[in-house]
Structures are given as structure tokens and as C-alpha cells.
Amino acid sequence: MGDQVRIQGNPHDWGSTIFRIASERYFGITSIGWGEKRNRKPVSGSGRSRVPRGETNGKYEAGTLKVKGEKACILQIKKDLAMLSRGGLSYGSPKVPITLQYVEYGEEPITEAFFNCAFISQDNQNEDSEENITDEVEFYFRRHTTNGMHLYEDEEL
DSSP: OOOOOOSSOOOOOGGGEEEEETTEEESOEEEEEOOEEEEOOEEOOSSSSOOOOEEOOOEEEEOEEEEEEEHHHHHHHHHHHHHHSSSSOOSSSOOEEEEEEEOOTTSOOEEEEEEEEEEEEEEEOOOSSSSOOEEEEEEEOSEEEETTBOSSOOTTO
């Protein structure tokens, strides 16, 4: 079944997004991106053709979650994460869930869920321009789902 024809309906856009880290909502996010893959390898056999006889189930590899936002928003994320750490100062130690939702009236909500996320890097670049100053940070995540569906098999998680 393909997608539905939209008549006088709104597509999801940046105004439809709800971004949460450990159930706390943040509004100053300007960009979000991630990647994941499931590497499958061919299984060869004997014979003249050397055509693969099949392939492995593959190995799931989560990428990183890249989040760009206003400098004050990123600082608040660090403060909130640090409060979850044992000593209250490390924003790189806590592992938290992160969710990104696209919610628009008349459309099915889309929920991107990232599990066991940890802050791993930050990229700062400040320059004289008319745009506000932003920071880009990266989070490690162990696995990802879209509306509960995922790229990997989960029979024995």
C-alpha cells in the first residue's frame, strides 16, 4: 500500500516537530540528523558461477544523532544531562532516551525513538553574521525505532 493522497491536509514540517531528551522538551533545535545500517554479507559457494548462495542476516550498526541548536538551548541540554550524572557535573555520562515526533492534525504521528543515548561530541563555530550562534552536538545511540518498527531483528534483545 502506498501513501495516501493529501487533500487540504498539512504535511509534516519543522513546525510539526517535538524534540525531547529524557522526557524534557527543547524548542531551540534547528537541525537533527542520524544514520543507521544493517550490513549483510554474501555467502559464496562452489561452482563455476561463484554466484552467492545467500547472505547473512547482517549486523546492525547505529550511527550518531547530530543535533544543532541555539547556543543557549545546547547549554540547557548539557545542564539537564549533568544533573542526571552521579556527581552532577558530567553531561557525557548519563544514558537517556531521545525522541523526535512529527505531529500534524489529520496525519498519523511519526515517532523516532533513540535508546541509550549519550553525549559524545560538540562542534562550535562562531562567525560574524546576521544569524544566531548555534552549536552542533552528537549523541551515541544503541538502537532506533520509527513508530515501533526497526531495521534489526529483536527476538533476543
